[in-house]
Amino acid sequence: MKFLILSDSHSWQGELKPIIDRHKEEVDYMIHCGDSELRGTDAVLKEMIVVRGNCDYGEDFPEEVLEQLGPVKLYVTHGHLYNVKMTATNLTYRAEEVGAELVCFGHSHIATAFAENGIVYINPGSIRLPFRPARTQTYVICEVDEANIRVTFHTIDGDEYPELSEQFERVVKG
Template sequence: MKVLILSDSHGLTTELLEIQERHKDEVDMMFHCGDSELSSNSKELISFKGVKGNCDFGSDLPNEIIEDLGGITLYMTHGHLYNVKMTLMSLKYRAMETSAKIACYGHSHIANAEMIDDVLLINPGSIRLPVMRKQKTYAILELENNVANVTFYEVNGQEFPELSKSFTLN
């Protein structure tokens, strides 16, 4: 199973449509980790399962989504409700409460994938305002058996191998 994960697009529309079009035949699902600043029924978000971010004022999107990915549970939230700019521990504990092996989040705009206590935490970065690097990024998660491959891409579709990693899920 393959899923596209992006976050913090902050009003971008053309880029969202381009990314969807580029990967629509390659991925099974698309997730937006919040701060789209678009209506939940906008054409740019129609292909995404999304959550509400701190800049999504008046949005009817949920604060969290729990999704079964072929037997592996994924938890998604924006991150502001879990203080992810300071620590990932609250997010990790929430993922564990939901029996999730994978937690996707945004908010910090820092692209990263890391394993903490058997929970894979993925922040796809921001396709508009990246932090700690100039590359505007999103990610594709590929699950095969108990292996999770996280590949990062720049907004133009070019792979960003310095961030890409593989993990074994227990």
């Protein structure tokens, strides 16, 4: 199973669409972790799982999404409600509480992937206003198979960013 994961595009449509078009045939699900600053009716978000970020106004998107997608229990939130700019602790508590295997979040504009207690956390960074690393605009392709979760970071132009990419052993619970 493959996921395209984006976040913090901050009203960019022209830059978001080529990324979606580049990968939509190879992925099973597309996720936007908030701060799209677009309406839920916007065509570019039509096929995406989208959550509300702190810069998204109105009721177009939920604060969080928890879904069983095939064998993967996915949790998506923007992160501002869990203070992710300061610590991942609150988010890890929530992920454990809901029994997630894969957690996608944004807000900090810092591209990262890590595992804790058998849960993989992915912040794809920002395609518009990246903070780190080196202000590189990034997104993620995540591939989950029976044994591993591979997180491959890409630049906005589609080039792989191997310095950030990670592979985690899959810990299937229950």
